[in-house]
Amino acid sequence: MSVISLPDCLERGAGVPSEMEGRWHSRATEEKIFVTVRVRPLSAKELSKNDFSVWECLDDSTISYTYNMSDRASFPQSYSFDKVFGAGTTTHEVYEQGAKDVALSALSGKNATIFAYGQTSSGKTYTMHGVTESAANDIFAHIEQNDDRIYLLKFSALEIYNEVASDLLNPESGPLRLMDDPERGTIIERLEEKVVEDKEHLHSLLDLCETHRQVGETALNDISSRSHQIIRLSIESSPRVVSDERPMKSLIAVLNFVDLAGSERASLSHSEGMRLKEGCYINRSLLTLSSVIRKLSEANKGRTGHVPYRDSKLTRILQNSLGGNARTAIICTMSSSNRHVEQTRNTLFFASCAKEVTNRAHINMVISDKELIKQLKKEVALLEAKLRLSTFSFRSSSEAQLQEKDMQIQKMQEEMRLAFQQRDLAQAQLDTVLKQMEEVEQTRAIVLSKINAAENSLSSSSDDHASHGLSSSDETSEQERSISLKFENGINSKWSNGNTHQPHEIIKTEVSEKQGTSASAVLLQEIFKLEHLQKELAQDANRALEAVQKEVECLRLAQSGLNEEAAENVAKLQAEINEIYETRVTGTLDADSPVTKALIVEESRKSISLKDQIQKIVAKDKAKNGEFEGNNVDLEEMLQNMHISVEELGLPMLPATSTPLSKLQQDLGCFSSARSSVDGNHQTLRLSSTSKRSLTFDGNTHPQAEENIKSVHAYVTDLKERVGKLQYQKQLLASRVLELERNENPEEDPVNLSLTSSPGRWASEFFMKRKQIFELWDLCHVSLLHRTQFYLLFRGDPADAMYVEVELRRLLWLRNNHQNGKPGTRGLRDEQVASPGSSMRTLKRERESLVRYMKTGLTASERESIYKEWGIPLYMKQRKLKVAYLIWTNPYDEDHIKMSAELVSRLVGLWNRHGPASKEMFQLSFSPPSNEKTWFGWNQLSNLFIFRN
Ligand SMILES: Nc1ncnc2c1ncn2[C@@H]1O[C@H](COP(=O)(O)OP(=O)(O)OP(=O)(O)O)[C@@H](O)[C@H]1O
DSSP states (O other): OOOOOOGOEEESSSOOOOOOOOEEEEEEEEEEEEEEEEOOOOOOHHHHEEEEEEEEEEEEEEEEESSSOOOTTTSOOOOEEEEEOOOTOHHHHHHEEEEHOOOOOOOOOOOOOOOOOOOOTTHHHHHHHHHHHHHHHHHHHHHOOOEEEEEEEEEEEEETTTEEOOOOEEEGGGGGOOEEEEEEEEEEETTOEEESSSHHHHHHHHHHHHHHEEOOSSSOOOTTTOOOOOEEEEEEEEEESSOOSSOEEEEEEEEEEEEEEOBBBBBHHOOTHHHHHHHHHHHHHHHHHHHHHHHHHHTTTTOOOOGGGGSHHHHTTTTTEEEEEEEEEEEEEOOBBBHHHHHHHHHHHHHHTTTTTTEOOOEEEEHHHHHHHHHHHHHHHHHHHHHHHHHHHHHHHHHHHHHHHHHHHHHHHHHHHHHHHHHHHHHHHHHHHHHHHHHHHHHHHHHHHHHHHHHHHHHHHHHHHHHOOOOOHHHHHHHHHHHHHHHHHHHIIIGTTTEEEEEOHHHHHHHHHTTTOOOHHHHHHHHHHHHHHHHHHHHHHHHHHHHHHHHHHHHHHHOOOHHHHHHHHHHHHHEEEEEEEEHHHOOOTTTTTTHHHHHHHHTTTTTTOOOHHHHHHHHHHHHTTTGTSSSSSSHHHHEEEEEEEHHHOOOOOOOOOOHHHHHHHHHHHHHOOOOOEEEEEEEOOOOOOOOOSSSOOOOOHHHHHHHHHHHHHHHHHHHHHHHHHHHHHHHHHHHHHHHHHHHOOTTTOHHHHHSSSSSHHHHHHHHHHHHHHHHHHHHHHHOHHHHHHHHHHSSSSGHHHHHHHHHHHHHHHHHHHHHHTTTTSOOGGGGSSHHHHHOOOOOOHHHHHHHHHHHHSSSSHHHHHHHHTTTOOSSSSHHHHHHHTTOOOOOTTTHHHHHHHHHHHHHTTTTHHHOOOOOOGGOOOOOOOOOOOOEEEEOOHHHHHHOOO
16 A cells, blocks of 8 residues: 555545545656557458458557658657557457556555557457456456455446447436536546445446447458447455554545547448447547647647636546546557558558647545544644644744845835935026026027127118228127127126126127218217317316416415405416316307307218318407417417317317416516427327426515416416307317217117107116116226216106216126227227226225215214115224225115215215216216326325316
8 A cells, every 4th residue: 555644645535435534645646648559450340351450569568650651751660659569469468568557556545547548450359358467467466465455346337329328237227417526526427336345346347338339330441449438446455453553544546448430430340320320429429539649739739728628528537547547548449450550650650649638647545534534633733743844944044034125125225315316406407507508508599599680780881881981891800800709708607697788688788889881980980089189278278287386385485475356366267266166177169159059060061071170260260359369478388288189170269368376486586497399290288387486586676476376277268168168168079969960870779869859768768778878887897986977967867868868878888898808999098998807906095085074074873874874793803995996896786886876975075065067077987097197286085076077
């Protein structure tokens, strides 16, 4: 008996357990179906028909076709199986080598099936008869030899005839029904089962079945089996003696002997009628069997598919034997006759498939409930022990794995955190870059649109440009350069520093500025010349004043008894000279004067140059005042020394109504030398203010001095008139410039807008331009005093339009010169343009002056109030300096600008010292900032203010 371990007894198997027992079977043992081939010798009938053998057994496992094999044949010539039995082999040998091992497996509790397959008359019944008999003998021999066990043999038999199952022991019982049991498989209902008493009894039963089996005569077989026969022996065994050491373990297995009906070809078997019908059923069921075998063989090769067990009763009943819980041996019988080659090949093909089918046979064991419980307890204990062991190992390994996973999770979380940080950082950088790109793109688009607009405008006015002496290409390159500069500066400096002002505003102004004609450029150049000459005139007047002051001082020293009248005259003279200055900036001429009328006439002739106009005015003025010419040589010399270039400027000679200054100097002997020198083309007056010659006075000094003072007074009066005319000419020229531009660009002319449009429109225009001025002040480092004065004077009155426009253009001009790094782009002399460095130094000095003003001009409480207003902590050091360096530093903050202007005005005392400045002080001044020394002894801040105007 097989020893069955508990783990092997876990699966329920076939069989009907009694109420007191359970049926178990061991773990399956896989093995292939054992396939053998038996060749039947030619029968007498075949020999009589001159059939001949075409198959030859090459060895005990190979059979070969030996006759006239075509090279193109689609079937193999040789076949190999577990065993091949030649024609001379006895049935017993076939049993011994091809069936016995399987058959006797039933004695050890494994189901076993032996069946014969082959065409009709191939020897199936002949073979199975002998095999069954031999097996029965061996079984009984085994039983006899193993008397320690008690065996129980049960016999049952059935046939399937025309697809109807019948009990061969009780044919009258009628057709048998097949039932499906989930545990035991297919059950044949009401199949009679007889206990085999002994060997003879078995033989008698076999004989009985044989007598009941359907047979018939065919052309190929006189006694042809017309049904499939299944002889079943159920073998149960149990120990003869049962004890605790030898528990009750019963084995039970089924041994099937299957003799199939033979496949036949009607053409050969000459079947007809009932035989033909039988043959059809036979062939059909055999076909199903072949399909099952083929599917099972394919499944064994890895191909899965439906196995059609249920397509025939034969395969349903033999399901366990075909790939199931059984050991199976198939004996394929064949005739070697040449007459049945085709059928033989089919049989060999079936055998080839069958040998690939794998069965899984178990040892079916029956034990008592008591033993079952006992076994189950052992099994449970063993399983629990295994479970504990696996649980412990699982736990320990799980805990280690958990710790490892936790570490991995923490590591991944840290990596994720870093990745998120990097992602956020990258996103922020990306956003910044995108924003910058967007801003640059916007700026670029704006600049390009402006360039296009400027090009269109220039192309439309190129003819006009050409007629005024400037080529279109020159003008275009000038515009491109300027716009390119603005674009670069805008991107690189102002707008990258948080400035919210877009470049298009300044560009618009700049483009508008570029649209000025060559005529206006010429006029502007002339204005600059006038401005320069005016400045030199004022400087000479200042020097004259110094000379008079020294003379007066000399008089005061020489004659302490100088009467009050002379003193008053000196004071008046000083006031007059001061007035010259004021006249320079405030003087106007009578519109009805001949000079004005002449100018108006001349202005109407656009083709006449400014110089020609001025020369004509001078000629008329000379003709009118001819009586004054040559009256006083000294005065003329002085005028020449005062750098008034008559030929160039065309100013009229002024009458000298009194003693010339040179005579005054000579008489007084106050001046050591009043040397004048001519310096090239630029005549400059050089008066020595430091006379080392001692003064001598006699008794006639007083009346002569008075006379000299009167002469100087007359000179100053004339100078006033001269300056006034010069100022008026300048005003006319500026008006002319604006008029020319207005005629060319009437739609864009801001002055025209201010004069003709609604007040509301001008107001917006004014504030827009003033914002640009604020920015340009900052860019050009313009004097704080100038900014303050301008801011306080021009508040949006339509009459301010001209001043605003002039200031804006002046600043643009300055800014361009600063940016280009070279002065005089419009033909001005170099000395007229202050460098950015000198402007900043001037600005610095202004701020330092403001510090001094705060220190000397304000009380402590006033300063404290200012500190609070400007957000300077009282504990901070150098508070005054910080305030001074905060003033006028933010051109974009209106409040800041207002505070700055008010503070500067308060500190400098613009309003208190000289009263409100007039707007005319600002008119048409294109002069760059100047760093020259004082005129009237004012401090530097005031001088800057004066020079600027
Ligand atoms: N190996 C053999 N040696 C001698 N004679 C044999 C052999 N095999 C079969 N025969 C004879 O051949 C004849 C046919 O055999 P058998 O009836 O067994 O064939 P079968 O395959 O069962 O046919 P069927 O399918 O028609 O029932 C019988 O007379 C039998 O005695």
